[in-house]
Amino acid sequence: MANQTKKMTSAIVVRALRVWSGLFLLAFVTSHLTNLSLGLISINAMDVARPYLSGVWTGDITGKILMSALVTHFFLGLWAVYNRPTLRTNAQDIVQLVSGMIVVPLLATHAVGIGMLSSAGVDFGYADTIRLFWLQLPTIGLMQVILLAVVWVHGCAGLFTWLRSKEGAGRILNWLYLMAVAVPVLALLGYAEAGREMLVAGRDGAQLAFSNELPPNVEVPFALIKEVTNGIILGSLLLSGLTLAARFIRFASQKTQEVTLVRDDGRDLPSTSALSLLDGFRRNGQPHANLCAGRGRCGTCAVRIIDSDFPLPSPTELELRTLHRIGALEGVRLGCQLKPSGGRVTVRALYPADYTFEDARPVEEPAEEEAMG
CATH class of the missing domain: 3.10.20.30 (Beta-grasp domain)
Structure with a gap:
């Protein structure tokens, strides 16, 4: 009985860490999507709201908590896959499983990039981001849109799975279903409208389409950011592959009736x-x-x-x-x-x-x- 209690306590702790780290990451994504949706007004509106939405995650304390949540959620997700008795399940679980193995590495590249820019003393606002993604590196902009979709699907699937097991959550879920559709749609529309504004500015030669000069002795570490983010993606994919291989070996060698x-x-x-x-x-x-x-x-x-x-x-x-x-x-x-x-x-x-x-x-x-x- 004592061994069962210990196992149950460990399972509860692991479950709580997965839930709360996931909720923290979902809050991070939601604030960014909300900030993006303000592009329906203007790029300036996005930058005005940035300190209160996406900007709060670049602080020393919140940044460290964010990275801790990313690492915790990723490794606990791998642990859950390793212990999962069968991968044959319904479509929702498969989507959550696959997205969970790639969402954290993708999200980490974004968080690491923003953190490294902040550490280098570069204030990279939404005007700079939209200019980069729409005028200079549209391929990276497309990758950010894909990242947005994957992260949001994984977060919402996890949230709904967690809430639907609780009695009385039906009313909450009805509103969350609406938000699950409205938030990313408004964010994508805001991103597209901000891109249109930037393209028009580029065509007309407006100041918005040109980068502001950086302060003296400040250099954007793009090469280092690319090297670090590529390392995170490759390392994460390798860990995911090793987890699946270890799981296969474990169950293949297990004696069963x-x-x-x-x-x-x-x-x-x-x-x-x-x-x-x-x-x-x-x-x-x-x-x-x-x-x-x-x-x-x-x-x-x-x-x-x-x-x-x-x-x-x-x-x-x-x-x-x-x-x-x-x-x-x-x-x-x-x-x-x-x-x-x-x-x-x-x-x-x-x-x-x-x-x-x-x-x-x-x-x-x-x-x-x-x-x-």
């Missing part, structure tokens, strides 16, 4: 003792409710055990807490936490695969079953 899962429709679903019931369903392409993405928190993956060839492992402390919270009766287990030791296991899902907390009640109502007993 064959398991056959039988669910509501009566079909045999081949699985192994290394997989939870939920992962076994995923492996066979069978949808199953799991609002918290298999973290043992929401209880929507709960199943009633109909039959099992072998005794099932005892529930962990995390599973017991969740089962108690949802008022589960005897014989009910969490599909994301239960790993059968072998043989044939027959279960009945308590919740439909598309269940949300806005739905009225599960497939199997405990109160009715208890009354019938």
Whole structure:
């Protein structure tokens, strides 16, 4: 029991670090997108708001926190991939998984570039940024747009996964769905309008299209920034590849027993003792409710055990807490936490695969079953 408590505590700490580092990075991206959207007014409006939006992340303290959050989120994401029993899952999880392995390196290049410019004493405002991306290096500008899309998709997917496992979050999610579309669209429109303003200024020979002279003894370290950012990208991709390779080796060398899962429709679903019931369903392409993405928190993956060839492992402390919270009766287990030791296991899902907390009640109502007993 003490070992289970230690493991659960470690899992909670890791989960909290992933959530809060992710929220911090999402706040960073949101402030930048909001700043970009002001390009719908003018480039000057973007620069006026910069100290209060994107500029707050260039300070000594916030900059260090930002880099710490980037590193923490990236390595915890790799750790989650390494421990993931199966990569066969739904489309949303795949998008979040793939984007998570590339989003932090891409975001790090932006943060490192801004930080190095600030350290060199270069005040690189939005007028300079738009001039660079639209008049001098449009390819890099396109890469920034791609970065924006990837970061935003990953952040929103993580936020929605975290919130949808919480009862009463339905009203919040409705507003967040609207913001998830409106914020990047307004930002892209602002970026495009600012680019149009800069192109017009370049055509007309206006002062806006020409760089301001740098202070004496100040040099923009573009070559060093490129070298550092390329190193970050290559190093991150290498770590991602090594993580996938280590995960393959780990599961290929793991000794497992064959398991056959039988669910509501009566079909045999081949699985192994290394997989939870939920992962076994995923492996066979069978949808199953799991609002918290298999973290043992929401209880929507709960199943009633109909039959099992072998005794099932005892529930962990995390599973017991969740089962108690949802008022589960005897014989009910969490599909994301239960790993059968072998043989044939027959279960009945308590919740439909598309269940949300806005739905009225599960497939199997405990109160009715208890009354019938």
